[in-house]
Structures are given as structure tokens and as C-alpha cells.
Amino acid sequence: MAMRRGKLTDKIEVAGQPTADEVTGLKAEGFTTVINMRRDGEADQPLSPAEEGQVAQAAGMDYHHIPVDPNDLQPEQAAALKKLLDEAKGPVFLHCAGGPRATAVALVALGVKDRDAALATAAEAGFPITNPNQIAFIDRETGRDKP
Incomplete structure (x- = not known):
């Protein structure tokens, strides 16, 4: 089965786990x-992060x-991603197991300020965010959880 992929921006594509x-x-x-x-150590992980890094670097790409x-997204992760996106020399391939987790962190890293816009x-x-913890993360980071 081919991995699912989708464009977040002209420079960023999100996806599920690649082979x-x-x-x-x-x-x-x-x-x-x-x-x-x-x-x-996540389930259904054909490549460990270290192995994937070796494959990406052997192909001539930067790897991070x-x-x-997936149930405990943190602002520090979005900040780390923003730094990597800002420093990237070209198009970025961003993935998690299925796509929504990476998408949620990326949208916060990109500075989306509105939950509805982020979810849309x-x-x-192609990666609807339905995990309540991921939606709560977007709410916290966009200020929607504040009165």
C-alpha cells in the first residue's frame, strides 16, 4: 500500500510512514x-528513526x-519544527505514522492562529485531525482555550 501524502504548503508535504x-x-x-x-519503537514502524535517517542521508537529504x-503534543516540538522548516534548503517531507500528528504540529509551527482554519x-x-488531544493542542496554541 502506498503511503498517503498531501501538501500543506508549496514547500511542505505531509505523509504517513514511508518505506x-x-x-x-x-x-x-x-x-x-x-x-x-x-x-x-512505535508499532508498525518498518524503519526505526535511526534507520530512516541513514536512508535519507545516503540519498543526499537532510534528516531530522x-x-x-500522538496524544501529548507540545509547543517545544512545534518550535523545533519551525526552526527546521525555516532552515530547510528546499522542499520538506514531514511524516508520522498516518499524517494527522505531523499535520497538527506543522500547522502550529506555521503559525496558524485559528482552529477552524487549521482543521480545514x-x-x-488529506489528513483530517480527529484526535481530541491533537485538537486541544491546536486550541492551546491558537488561544482558543482562553476565555
Whole structure:
């Protein structure tokens, strides 16, 4: 089964877990950076983050690992992602297991200030955010949880 992919911006594509061959193929598509948001040891992980890093770097891309618990997203993770996105030399391939976790963190990193806009953008990219903890993270970071 091919991984699901979707564009968040002209420079950022989000996806579910890629295989080693799919990671290698990203370079030919023009990607310069791969960012993995899965934690080491998650179920159904064909490549460990370290192995994926070796594959991406062997293909000539920068690789970064920001482990994110899908039920406990943190502002520091969005800040780390924002820094990597700002420093990226070209298109960025960002993934988690299925896509919504990486999408939620990316939208906050990109400075989306409105929950409805964030959820609409995620759905348009093909990764609707339905996890209540991920929605609560967006609410906290956009100020929606404040009176």
C-alpha cells in the first residue's frame, strides 16, 4: 500500500510512514529534508528513526527526528519544527505514522492562529485531525482555550 501524502504548503508535504524505497525516491522528487515525528519503537514502524535517517542521508537529504506522542503534543516540538522548516534548503517531507500528528504540529509551527482554519487546512491536505488531544493542542496554541 502506498503511503498517503498531501501538501500543506508549496514547500511542505505531509505523509504517513514511508518505506525505505519511498524515502530514497524523495530525493528524485526534489525534497531536500525529511522530518520524522514518530517515536522510536512505535508499532508498525518498518524503519526505526535511526534507520530512516541513514536512508535519507545516503540519498543526499537532510534528516531530522522530532519524536512526538500522538496524544501529548507540545509547543517545544512545534518550535523545533519551525526552526527546521525555516532552515530547510528546499522542499520538506514531514511524516508520522498516518499524517494527522505531523499535520497538527506543522500547522502550529506555521503559525496558524485559528482552529477552524487549521482543521480545514488539515482536511484539505488529506489528513483530517480527529484526535481530541491533537485538537486541544491546536486550541492551546491558537488561544482558543482562553476565555
